[in-house]
Structures are given as C-alpha cells and as structure tokens.
Amino acid sequence: MRDALSWLRAQWDRVTGTALIAVGAVVLVVTFQSVANSRFVADQIATITSGGLGALFLVAVGMMLRLEGDLHDEWRKLDRIEAALRDEALLDIETLDAPAHDDRGRALPAATVHLMASLAIIAAGYQKAANSADVDRAVTGLAVGVAGLGLAALVGAATLLVGRGRLAGRKQCLLGGWLRPAEPVAVGVGAAAAPLPTAATVAWVGAEMTRFHRGGCPTLAHGSFRSIPRAELPVGLRPCQICGAR
C-alpha cells in the first residue's frame, strides 16, 4: 500500500495525464452522442464548444503532463550523473520520488495559470454560444472557444520546448566532453595506403567483454580495447548503451 502511494506520488504527472486523456476521450463520445441527438444547429455548435473543445483541452493537457514527466525523469538521471561526477553521495537509484534540480516548481504553476486562463476563454465561448437559437452568435462563441484552445496549445508547447531546451543545455554542460564525435582511427600496418576508417566502420572490443563500443566511449578508458573493422565483429557482441554504438 505504501509502495503504491509512493509510486503514485512519484508518478502523479503521468497518472494525471493518462487520466485526463481518458476523461477527454469519454467527453468526446458523450459530445458526439449529444450532437447526433440534437436537430438544432445552434445547440450542436454550443455542445461542440463545450464538449468538443473541452475534450481537446483535456487531451492536450494530459499529453503535456506525461511529456513533462518524461523530462523530469531525465533531470533526475542527470542529477545522479552529476552527483557521481562530483564524487558526492549517490542518490538512491530506487528512489522514484527523489526531487530533481529542474525548474519545474516554477514552470508548472506558471503553465497552470495560463491554462486556466485559456479554459476561461473556452468557457466564455460556450457562454456566448449556449442558450441561443442564433447560429451566427453560436459560431462566434465557437470561434472564441477555438482561440482559447489555441492559447492552451501554445502554452503547452512553450512549456515543453523551454523544458527541453534547459535539459539539453544541462546535458551539454555535464556530458559535452563525452559526446563529441569520435575521431577516425587508423588500424593495421597498411593503414596509410587505405582510406581512414571512420567511427561507422570501426568498432572497439575488449577481451572477455560482451559489448562493442564506438571510438570516444568513456568505457574505453577503463581497460584494454582494440579497434577492429565492423564487418569482423564477433557474433554475439551487443552494442554499448553508453556510447550508442550500432
């Protein structure tokens, strides 16, 4: 039970996001039923403004929360890497709800305020469209609602883009030295006459190792490795996940 609670606390963004997407799908089905059963265009448009746009809003916010959760996970892993590089005490790998040093504490409340504003605009659109037999008035209300939804989409996209940008910057600071492209490596006695092999044509292997690496992989600093042509890789060796050898 405590495990479930701590899992829920750690994964609240993904759980809430998935729930919002599911609720959005249900709202969409209910909206369709309601629109299909109505014979008045103005009523139908008012229902679309509330149910249809509301469903899209819920799905969009749900997806934003789930992607935010993914980004937060990456921050947490970068925290572990930074702690290890600085020789600090390692964070517990099993601790799912370990706080990450991202700026989520400020970004999410700001996004929430803007999303509430866009929800208010959608509601205003519904107010204009509802309780009116006038189709023109209903269409104007729908247009207001679409504007609110557009604002919500912009807020969600901006929040994710800024989050990804910050994450990429931190990754570059932390791992930039290791992520430089590998230098071409010369192999064999006749290498001078032959074209220089590149990272794509050469793999690095070590005795009794089960994985092969790219040139520049940090693992190569810890052991005895030799480069061989990719075509001669022994069967059964797996690619290293650190350098992303393929």
Place this chain on the structure above:
Amino acid sequence: MTNPGDRRTITAGLLLVSAGVLALLLGGLGIARAALLSAQIPYVVSGGIGGLVLIGVGLHLLSGTALGRERDRLAAVAAAIALQRLRRSPRA
C-alpha cells in the same frame, strides 16, 4: 535497435495515427454526403475532433518512445559512472 516494449509502443502509435487519418477522411466523406448542416456537424465531432485526438495521442506515443530511449542511455551512463566509483573506492 528497439526493445519489444518500444516496438509495441511504436506500433500502437502508428496505428493510432493511421486511425486518426482514417477518421478524418471518413468524417470528410460523411460531411460531403450529408445534405443538412445539422446532419454534418456530428461528423465534425466524430471524424474531425476524434481524428485529431487519435493523431495527437499517436504522435505522443511515438515521441515518448524516443524520450524513453534517451532516458535509458542516461541511466546506463549513470550506472557506468557509479560502477567506476565503486571500483575506485570499494568501501564508498
């Protein structure tokens, strides 16, 4: 190289996107065939908005897979550094 879980997610994402495109096409077809405006609007909801939701969720699954691979690589880096530290000072 993708693991089976990733492959399932990618398949689901592609299926959802395809279903969304199909819903949009069928919605358009329904609207074209309906004579009355009140009969056309339900197609806007089911085909139009429903199609957009399916495409959005499908794309979300596809982009989530790419992020997941990135996370796995970061986890591997963290594990390698931790292992290196343990080897350097086994009592730490």
